[in-house]
Amino acid sequence: MQKMPTPLREQLAEFSASQQVPFFVYDLDGLSKHIASLASDEIKLWFAVKANPLSRVIQTLDKQGMNFDVASTGELEQVLAQGIGSDRILNTGPAKSRQQLSHFLQRGVNTFVVESVNQLALLNELSQSHNKRPQVLLRVQLRFEQGDDNPLGGNSLTPFGLGAQEWSEICLADYPEVDVVGLHIFQWGNMLDADKLISLWQAMIAPLTALAQALDFELKVLDLGGGLGIPYHESEQQLLWPYLAGALSEIKRQAKVNELWLELGRFAVGEYGYYVSEVIDRKTNYEQELLVLQGGINHLLRPAITDQPFPVSLLRDSAESAQSFHIHGPLCTSLDKLGELPLPKDVSVGDQLVFAQCGAYGFTEAMPFFLCHELPAEVVFSQGRFEVVRQAQPASSYLC
Template identity: 65%
Template sequence: MTTPTWFDTTIENALINHKSPGDEHGYFVYQLEVLKAHLASLQQQDVIKLWFAVKANPLSKIIQTLDGAGFDFDVASAGELTQVLAQGIDPSRVLNTGPAKSKKQISSFVKQGVRTFVVESINQLNWLHEVVLEQELSSAETDMPKVLLRVQLQWHEGEKNPLGGNSLTPFGLSVSEWQNIHVDNYPALDLCGLHIFQWGNMLSNEKMFSLWSQMIPPLTELATSIGMKLKVLDLGGGLGIDYLGAGQTLSWPQVIEDLAIIKEKAGVEELWLELGRFAVAECGYYVVPVVDRKMNYDQEQLVLAAGINHLLRPAITEQPFPVQILREGFTSENATMQAFALHGPLCTSMDKLGHFDLPSDIAVGEQLVFGYCGAYGFTESMPFFLCHELAAEYVYQNGSLIQVRAAQPASSYLA
């Protein structure tokens, strides 16, 4: 294979020819046409309602594109809500998630028109009920907030995953804790569903279906025990991207086929997914130059202008973003390749972006392009350590790079 499957060569010339002194420490690019086509393919089904987890990429142009594709929006902070509403999204299309909702935040969300909530504690449930009564919302069904209770399940021994598995997390409550409440005690709320999400970056359809299937009995039993007519089941996200190029990819048609079975078995009217990386990862790239090359204990090392200060994910998951050199006419077949360790500029051994085969003649000043950076790139980075620059963000549309956010020096945020 001469070109990696994650790299769209239609953008290659634009990246090679892009010259901007402000971007010499790295920049992000998102292909909007590619994103539109991908989102359209996800919506060609009538089994599930799709939400976009804004945490994956809150850039205005990304939100606008998802809006146009018919997605609604999962927001987990006041900042995310502000950004979504600023794009003209009606608050009725917002789902409020997140483990740290104070009564003050809940009140603010309700005042701004948000009417769908995932509550993660009995406190949050009580606060939401109190807020609705205090604000004297109409008792009409259209004004009554829809509420989903987030449930944290225990899995079979050995079933571990990034969001907890059998480890205790702050996400939701156990079945036994939720059994202390009853729907009738919250007449101002429409307690209509359950939310469950305890996995991340899953790459096996069979594994996903097994997890979803295991959830149905305890969740339906919980709903019955607290007097809930289970209308909505929210399965969160966690659909994976093959960052390591291991050939493990999810089949979306199979996902839909499996979820149709889950929906029928659970007996719910609506099944929801909150997609993040699976919706936007493939549309994005990150470009950064090499600033040094050296041999160290028989290991070739490349030091880049930016590392985890722009791409933190490799340090916390040990799954690097895929990378290749930006060089006109390059293919792996016409170059001698060798192994390199990639590092960023931070004064910490954490600042490593992975080990990759790259051209043996790679030189200082040449640029690398990382893939799957449409999700968990810019806003998951840590630019403030060592007072580094904030990266620029571009969209690629109609054959041109269009700047959405200019690079910003440390002076823009230092006090």
């Protein structure tokens, strides 16, 4: 698990003492080095903007040559607003309306992942009216002997793509205004077992190449989506990129494709973000220790969805031994729990806690409007200094 560098922690403690909490902070210096370490001539990398659409995060990735996977008009406009060309944008997502597809074509986007026959027909129609011929990847949903629960569905029926049998029943000649160049598959998220992930990728080669043959098109691009995880507990293993990159190069060779794509979200940015919140109350109830924080799942929803907390620490030095605390937020629901986690025994009201691994699926995945609390600030750490990118906003900023 990525540890917060000691100099950053010391500076954060000093900064947060004068900063209104809660807030998110992103280590752009660390993020930039991490993305640079992923560079590969064998793999084309896309950033899944859903993981963190903050402008400064996008700008940092842009400087390292990352491309961008967007799934909505809002994400598209956010990426374009950073000066990124539409030729580096890929449109994904299960729901693509006529209005959205038309907007993407007007804005110059030329690469689409298509998730259904209806989407393919609609994109074909709109491409003709816009005098475009975009390149298309068909999203495929396969079934494997893999029974783990997973946020992307795994083997479950999901809105993502179609099965190989369903796709094989179409005739690509019926869609002459689009150029089908590849296949896309992405069914598992936050995978930490490298060998299992590689075995899944390898198992995809035969059915996907067979589908391309059945549809009679040259499989130029294979997009394996993302799914690369980061640990949220010290007992969890860390994926090693060089090992995965070597396996991906072999998969590219076996599939005989010109390009192999990955869409990284959590693996790209997750370990370079933190969330700081203040302890509002401490109490003992039924012989259990509880902490109530100023912010909870209104800022960090993931623990309520996955039952897996973000790791937490006290943002000051303490010589006390650790004990278990039930950590809750301010919302009037028992769902507002950030986990049962160890902290020093002397944690008290007014202390600040820092949650790690919050660079992905933090604020924009949360439920910030419930109970009309303030929206948290977002801060970046760049070139050794902190900068507030967005100030905390009161409920009056979004209530009518």
